[in-house]
Amino acid sequence: MKILFLIFAAITLGSAFMVVTTKKMIHAAFWLITTLFGVAALYALLNAGFMAMVQIVVYVGAIAILFIFAIMLTRKEMLDSAAPLNKNWGIAALFSLLSFAGLYTLLRNWTGFSNEAPELAAGVDTITELGTALxxxxxxxxxxxxxxxxxxxxxxxxxxxxxxxxxxxxxxx
Amino acid sequence: MIPISWYLILAAALFSIGLFGVLARKNAVAILLGVELMLNAVNINLVTFWRYNAPETVTGQVFAIIVFAVAAAEVAVGLALIISIYRNRNTIVADDLDMMKW
Structure with a gap:
């Protein structure tokens, strides 16, 4: 389980990093699809199978395709050769590192930080319950x-x- | 089993990467890609807290599904705005769209 989590976490974070740094927009969209698949795998690890399916169908099947359409429709001024980041990217990197550090400290001081997942009750069909609740x-x-x-x-x-x-x-x- | 902290740290890192994308990218479509990453981080947190704190209810998953719908709506409107701007101004570089700057 831990190995699987680490693999999918590495895929998710690595491709997310490529989304925000890669030069060609169309490649950024494809990296986003990889990130979305990684997140879907994490949902599956969390026993949320329905969420994993919805993630693939809605995000990869609809939202990512919408992004690719928009990128291709605005391609004339794509500036694939120009720098993808604006001149304030240093400050932006500082801010995002600060936000990560802040979130980490907040979580660190929470008492339930190292909780383990409770066992799922046997014989309960979450998807049926979810559908009925909706x-x-x-x-x-x-x-x-x-x-x-x-x-x-x-x-x-x-x-x-x-x-x-x-x-x-x-x-x- | 995996402690909850791993998922929370992963979501925090994904959120920060998305924040960097929103703040630093030039292309307006790329800014929306960053917003998508941040929304995904939020959804990971929602599903994680559902699994670790209340797996006997469905509240967390319903919450995450509503976030899906809102994300789809946000992307549709955002991309429509970008295409409209591209038609009228012929650029989608966020720095060039400064006609409301005083």
């Missing part, structure tokens, strides 16, 4: 529906924002 009015029906309305509104808004109305009217004339 459609039970007493449980999470309302947040679930609100999330879907949010997603619908965001997608309609995205179509509206990205729609090139001016050029379309000119093309129709």
């Amino acid at each position: 459609v039970t009015p007493d449980a999470y029906l309302l947040p679930f529906e609100v999330a879907s309305v949010l997603l619908l509104a965001a997608l309609i808004g995205a179509v509206y924002v990205a729609n090139d109305a001016k050029n379309q009217q000119e093309a129709e004339k």
Whole structure:
């Protein structure tokens, strides 16, 4: 278990580092896919099989593809040869190291820091429970529906924002 | 078994890498990639705390699923904005988009 965790953690962190430093944007998107697969493997290690599947289907299958589309649509000014980082990258690195150090100190002082995972109750089907909870009015029906309305509104808004109305009217004339 | 600290440190490191990407990258799409890394770190934390503190409930996983939906919405709107900016200004370098700077 520990070996598996270390392998997937190394894959996740290494490819995440490549996402933020690699020069070509399309490569950054592919490294992001590797990171997302690593995170899905970590969910599987945490006995959250459904989360691992959702991670692959939603993140890799939808969000990463959306990123690749956006990168290809904005490719003309891609500046693949220019430096990928702006001139403040030193301060940015300092800030992110500080945030990691701060988070680590916070966690260090927490009493449950080295807790082990409790045994899962035998014969309990988490996925069935999760599915029931998402459609039970007493449980999470309302947040679930609100999330879907949010997603619908965001997608309609995205179509509206990205729609090139001016050029379309000119093309129709 | 793996202690909870390993997952929490991994999530903190992933969050910091994402923060670096958001602060340091020039390309606006790359900034959104950094935001995705940070959201993933948050989700790892949610699922970890569910597994280690309350595996008999489903709350943690439901919370993480809602975060998935919000992340998808955020990416859709963010990329639409970037494509719209690219059409009108022909650039997606964040430093060049300073027309609201006084």
